[in-house]
Amino acid sequence: MTVDYSIYLVLAAALVALLSSALRILREYERGVVFTLGRFTGVKGPGLIILIPIIQKMVKVDLRTFVEDVPSQDVISRDNVSVKVNAVIYYRVIDAERAILNVEDYHAATSQLAQTTLRSVLGKHELDEMLAERDQLNSDIQEIIDSQTDTWGIKVANVEIKHVDIDESMIRAIARQAEAERLRRAKIINAEGEQQAAEKLVQAGEQLARQPSAMQLRYFSALYDIAGEKTNTIVFPIPADILAQLTPGKRPPEAP
Known part of the structure; x- marks a missing residue:
């Protein structure tokens, strides 16, 4: 009887080993590449996979990133x-x-x-x-x-x-290069500002030249702006024709 039980145990162990090698479970993100006698026979999964023991082998592949x-x-x-x-x-x-x-x-x-x-x-x-x-x-x-x-x-x-x-x-070299680039841009911007200011001054001069009295008004406006600072002493020239009009009996000097 003892021998009979040992035979049953051996058979049961062999059956469990056979089933464990034949049954495979693959997760949702897994696939099994199956080889039969060394030759590729297909890709299986996911879920329960049944393999023929000894004859078939499987290699798992993970499909996740x-x-x-x-x-x-x-x-x-x-x-x-x-x-x-x-x-x-x-x-x-x-x-x-x-x-x-x-x-x-x-x-x-x-x-x-x-x-x-x-x-x-x-x-x-x-x-x-x-x-x-x-x-x-x-x-x-x-x-x-x-x-x-x-x-x-x-x-x-x-x-x-x-x-x-x-x-x-x-x-350090890149830092010096970046500093030089910023200086270059600053000089270019300053030069462009001077150019635009010169163009506007030329346009303003052309407009003032069309009417002489406009130049006098602009001149007085500049004096008014300077007079706002009470600590300053203002010395400005007066045209000879205006002095002749303010001084009775005197005529302005004639041009040679």
Whole structure:
């Protein structure tokens, strides 16, 4: 009887092991790539999957979005400036069959491709473009990586450049360049203001020249503005013709 029970226990254990190897449960975001005697026979899931023990094998594939931190890369820009750049890439598997059959490790392959693409793309741009046109660079890198990972069944959703680290001496040089640029703009604005003021003065002079009495009124208006400050002493010339009119019996000197 003891021998009979041991046989039943062995059979029960074998049956449990057989069922555990034959029954698989895949979550909603998982797919199973099934191989029968080493040959690809289909993609199954999600839910309950029944496999033929020993004959069939299954490889799970996660369809959720992966976030890959691209390590800091040494990049030499087109204007020969050495910088360190790191980024983050968001991608997911859209074809489980190609992700398993066409590449050994799609995670490592995507990471290495992102590193090389980051160096090659940024090396074609100057430092100012790296700092000012980051959105365009992100789009260019994402497009290149996505086109090359398409054969692996990978969809690259987004690429973001995180940091552009610059040497301390280069930071000082950029600060001096920015200061010089601000001075240049200030001088240009000042010169444009002087030019506009000169044009307005010419127009005002032309209008005043049409009526001599208008010049006298403008002259008295300027004196009135100066007289507002009581601490000032005002000395102004009086035309000879006005003095002749104010002094009886005297005529203004004739012009030679």
